[in-house]
Amino acid sequence: MPRDLAYDLLVFAQRNPKPCPVLDVTDPGVARSALFDGDLRTDLPAYRVYRDGELVDEVTDVRELWRPDLVAVLLGCSFTFEDALLTAGVPVRHLEVGRNVPMYRTSISCRPAGNLRGPLVVTMRPVPAAKVATAARVTARYPAVHGAPVHVGDPAAIGIHDLDAPDYGDPVPVHSGEVPVFWACGVTPQAAIQASRPPFALSHAPGYMAITDARDTNYLVPYEE
Amino acid sequence: MPRDLAYDLLVFAQRNPKPCPVLDVTDPGVARSALFDGDLRTDLPAYRVYRDGELVDEVTDVRELWRPDLVAVLLGCSFTFEDALLTAGVPVRHLEVGRNVPMYRTSISCRPAGNLRGPLVVTMRPVPAAKVATAARVTARYPAVHGAPVHVGDPAAIGIHDLDAPDYGDPVPVHSGEVPVFWACGVTPQAAIQASRPPFALSHAPGYMAITDARDTNYLVPYEE
Numbered sequence: 295m296p297r298d299l300a301y302d303l304l305v306f307a308q309r310n311p312k313p314c315p316v317l318d319v320t321d322p323g324v325a326r327s328a329l330f331d332g333d334l335r336t337d338l339p340a341y342r343v344y345r346d347g348e349l350v351d352e353v354t355d356v357r358e359l360w361r362p363d364l365v366a367v368l369l370g371c372s373f374t375f376e377d378a379l380l381t382a383g384v385p386v387r388h389l390e391v392g393r394n395v396p397m398y399r400t401s402i403s404c405r406p407a408g409n410l411r412g413p414l415v416v417t418m419r420p421v422p423a424a425k426v427a428t429a430a431r432v433t434a435r436y437p438a439v440h441g442a443p444v445h446v447g448d449p450a451a452i453g454i455h456d457l458d459a460p461d462y463g464d465p466v467p468v469h470s471g472e473v474p475v476f477w478a479c480g481v482t483p484q485a486a487i488q489a490s491r492p493p494f495a496l497s498h499a500p501g502y503m504a505i506t507d508a509r510d511t512n513y514l515v516p517y518e519e
Numbered sequence: 520m521p522r523d524l525a526y527d528l529l530v531f532a533q534r535n536p537k538p539c540p541v542l543d544v545t546d547p548g549v550a551r552s553a554l555f556d557g558d559l560r561t562d563l564p565a566y567r568v569y570r571d572g573e574l575v576d577e578v579t580d581v582r583e584l585w586r587p588d589l590v591a592v593l594l595g596c597s598f599t600f601e602d603a604l605l606t607a608g609v610p611v612r613h614l615e616v617g618r619n620v621p622m623y624r625t626s627i628s629c630r631p632a633g634n635l636r637g638p639l640v641v642t643m644r645p646v647p648a649a650k651v652a653t654a655a656r657v658t659a660r661y662p663a664v665h666g667a668p669v670h671v672g673d674p675a676a677i678g679i680h681d682l683d684a685p686d687y688g689d690p691v692p693v694h695s696g697e698v699p700v701f702w703a704c705g706v707t708p709q710a711a712i713q714a715s716r717p718p719f720a721l722s723h724a725p726g727y728m729a730i731t732d733a734r735d736t737n738y739l740v741p742y743e744e
Contacts (some may be wrong), residue, residue: 297526300526301522301525301526304526304529304530304533304545305529308541308543308544309538309543309544316533317535318534318616319530319534321632321633324641325736408546416610421725424703434740434741435740435741437740437741439663442741449701515659515660515662515741516656516662516667516740517661
């Protein structure tokens with residue numbers, strides 16, 4: 295976002311740390327981060343372009359749209375804790391079926407900041423009932439990549455009326471004996487951009503994040519070396 | 520700080536999370552925080568006033584200096600984890616002797632952000648050698664109040680040449696068999712203000728923080744309810 299709008303985004307992130315765990319903020323015009331060995335304008339798999347809050351394009355290169363006043367805010371992603379879930383014996387359905395994770399706008403409002411307001415966006419992973427506690431415990435130790443679930447069970451209670459129609463990503467099957475478990479999602483700022491309509495913003499396309507060389511365990515708390 | 524300078528402070532905090540764990544950011548002109556049951560202009564024990572980076576006053580009320588463009592950034596304080604240290608059997612010397620904690624500017628540079636740059640400031644607590652590991656383990660679980668130590672042992676290695684002459688707070692005795700243990704300190708932004716010379720800033724006086732009603736355990740990670 296332009297630096298003059300990014301202040302609101304940083305305060306929004308501080309007030310909504312579960313969906314917006316900030317891992318890095320670049321200087322204006324700088325498309326590189328110490329976290330990421332590449333060019334933030336070309337090396338993400340896909341980008342979305344927002345003008346006045348409208349999604350106007352999805353592209354794989356934003357060099358032509360880049361401006362000297364843009365700062366990049368890098369957020370943690372829940373894909374990071376999926377290896378820890380698998381290690382703990384918790385299945386990850388969207389990996390099993392080779393799809394993007396399903397993401398939903400909820401009826402939970404984020405705390406606004408300046409001109410930025412909008413709903414909490416969540417990812418959903420179906421978890422066998424006996425493993426929900428493990429999923430909560432394991433992911434709680436990764437607050438920088440969204441941490442513990444924000445909701446377990448009834449989707450309607452958080453305003454999700456059809457699990458088969460996610461707002462972003464792909465639907466996945468929920469098997470008998472499984473509970474839908476919802477984690478805060480880094481697409482939340484995009485929902486805030488759509489709701490708040492700032493003049494211009496770029497983002498990753500949901501599910502098409504920057505992949506860094508940082509170890510998952512760097513984000514484990516308390517970090518045990 | 521004025522909102523137009525606070526952007527740099529928020530990025531500085533993101534880049535230096537150990538000294539600058541942000542717990543809340545108020546809206547411009549708002550001297551109240553959901554974290555703190557009081558008026559941020561009157562209910563801290565003491566304030567410092569900086570103009571062009573110079574400490575020009577220490578007062579107990581900043582209502583006359585308050586401006587509609589000021590935002591307050593609330594940082595966690597290591598005093599919060601001292602109860603956990605005591606519970607774990609780690610003595611806390613400055614409490615024993617009824618003094619403020621000693622704080623020192625170090626030779627460690629913070630990562631700059633915009634126009635803000637400066638040295639890391641640390642608190643020091645002498646810890647019996649056999650309890651240093653416990654002190655590290657206990658405090659690591661409180662990253663929002665500065666977390667694990669940044670340095671253990673030789674003060675000169677981080678540019679501290681006289682433990683008896685702290686830059687802020689009071690000196691405390693270090694007994695035989697004890698090791699000086701250093702934690703990142705929330706006075707770091709004040710050292711950055713002194714080094715970077717923004718036109719105007721208010722802060723708490725070192726050791727004279729806002730005291731909230733939040734439970735220490737709210738800042739424990741992973742949080743076990």
